Amino acid sequence: MRKADNPPGPAGQSSVEFLIVGGGIMGLWAAVHAERLGIKTLLVDSARLGSGASGGLLGALMPHMPDKWSEKKQFQFDALVALEGDIAALEAATGLSAGYRRSGRLIPLPKPHLRKIALGHSQDAETHWHHGERRFHWQVLDAAPVDGWIDPVAGESGFVFDALAARVAPRALVKTLVAFLGEAEHVRLVEGMEIESIDPDGGVATTREGSIHFGRCILSAGHRSFPILDGLTPGRHSTLGQPVKGQAALLKADIDAGLPVIFRDGLYIVPHEGGRVAVGSTSENRFGDPASTDGQLDDLLAAARTMAPVLADAEVVERWAGLRPKAIDRDPMVGAHPDHPRLIALTGGFKVSFGLAHRLAEVAVREAAEIPCSFKLPQGFALSNHIVAASHKT
Ligand SMILES: Cc1cc2nc3c(=O)[nH]c(=O)nc-3n(C[C@H](O)[C@H](O)[C@H](O)COP(=O)(O)OP(=O)(O)OC[C@H]3O[C@@H](n4cnc5c(N)ncnc54)[C@H](O)[C@@H]3O)c2cc1C
Known part of the structure; x- marks a missing residue:
């Protein structure tokens, strides 16, 4: 540099x-x-x-829900669509890879009422998630679109596959x-x-x-x-903003880097290139040491291993914590x-x-x-x- x-x-x-x-x-x-x-x-x-x-480790690029559309959601949608080309231009100029992929997101639906809501979101995405000729769908499915990744039991009422979501290696x-x-x-x-x-x-x-x-x-x-x-x-x-601590971990796993991100209730499981999967994140308004990791991360890892059984024995290669800027x-x-x-x-x-x-x-x-x-x-x-x-x- x-x-x-x-x-x-x-x-x-x-x-x-x-x-x-x-x-x-x-x-x-x-x-x-x-x-x-x-x-x-x-x-x-x-x-x-x-x-x-x-x-950090995660790099999930998650759209907001497609309902209750607003100028903020439109701004984020346009930004997520544009990012792909903006990163490609940087990669072309440098010859490096930023580990970007629009691999989509899987959301399990454990209860029937969640499926009903998801079907509504699917209509909302048809209305709002398009850019020129490009359309991104929010599909409600009976089964996950790929085998051997998310535990089928997690989606008793089905799964959402969101095709707009992506990931990048931070x-x-x-x-x-x-x-x-x-x-x-x-x-x-x-x-x-x-x-x-x-x-x-x-x-x-x-x-x-x-x-x-x-x-x-x-x-x-x-x-x-x-x-x-x-x-x-x-x-x-009051103050204009505060730090919010987050913890995440990186696992080593022999899985396809193109698998979708799994998301449920604040748990993210993000496959990256090179046999790595990131798991996060805690959200802590009060904390002592900003850089330490603890049992809260262990709980997330346990939840991730249950949600994606293929990660059951995956080795943890890094534990990490950082402070997000919350205005x-x-x-x-x-x-x-x-x-x-x-x-x-x-x-x-x-x-x-x-x-x-x-x-x-x-x-x-x-x-x-x-x-x-x-x-x-x-x-x-x-x-x-x-x-x-x-x-x-x-
Ligand atoms: C566990 C965790 C998981 C996350 N997952 C995601 C995710 O999946 N997707 C996502 O989009 N976001 C995620 N985030 C949030 C994201 O990481 C942050 O919002 C983002 O990195 C903030 O970037 P920033 O440039 O504003 O701040 P920072 O990256 O914190 O950069 C600020 C820089 O300013 C420097 N600095 C501070 N004060 C001074 C000074 N006085 N003089 C000179 N330099 C100074 C610091 O050294 C630092 O390098 C996550 C965060 C955490 C902690």
Whole structure:
């Protein structure tokens, strides 16, 4: 990876059009868009690129339910459809694989009333899940479409097969983005540099090594964006967001990498390339050690082995935990700060960042550069909207 040609030294200063704070999935996509627009950009990460929540194992790209359609669901649908081509372009440019595959999702239906609801969703998908000539179905089936994967007993009332869902290997995608940016003309990447304070109106960020002058600052520091934004936003009743811990594991299993993701009640079983299957995730609002794994992960693993008996003896090759950024209104948090317009938020992807980051980042970068975007951010995702929510909630 390239380091900055002129990183700020002890007495040094650096000046860029865009400063991107945080090199997780959000910041890296922002850097890709800045590069494409020819904007002189510095991306800094206090640790290694992709070592935050984005360095995990799961990479499930799950659409929202197709009922109660809204602008948020349309935005996510369009993003999930576009991601396939966006990743293919990165792979073509770098020669790397991001481990993407639209392998679909299987949802067991253990009770008759769930089948009735699923049949309704099937109609909703026919209405909403299409893009040009492409249609994605939400099929209700009596039996799973593949043998030897999900336990037939799990679906007493049948199974849903959702053809829109996909998966990507989080670390492989990060590596692909970093490789693409390593060849960039306008973007420089710096690891191990913490932004200690940001003065958005003065256009200055400070680090231990010196200060960085910027035209615009894109704040993509994951959950650590929230205290920075809180500090810039007086008069709130509550914080703008919080970290939510998640635990996951990686199993070694000799199975077809094209098998669909299995999902039920927060349990994800995600087949990846190279004989790996990810299992997740816990969702913990309160936690002690952010990096530890414990019995809650053991319970998930036991549930996964029951749901997919082929995994009964699969070896656990990694246990992992990370902190998701959950914004106060649960939705992504994107856009210029209403009182400090040179600061642009790009965080709050919570459980769905991997399916949205490419599009959220494009909106953020284009807003920062004052260049129109061909698609619109849902109003609920705007930072200004979250600030209003934080002003009301106690
Ligand atoms: C167990 C688990 C399973 C998950 N499964 C899925 C899934 O299947 N699908 C999905 O879409 N999402 C999933 N997620 C959520 C997803 O991982 C996160 O929403 C996403 O990674 C957040 O990306 P980010 O770029 O906003 O933050 P991060 O990846 O956390 O990146 C923030 C970066 O900012 C840097 N930083 C912080 N402060 C500073 C500072 N002051 N100066 C410089 N750098 C700084 C950090 O070092 C870090 O690298 C999961 C999360 C967990 C924990």
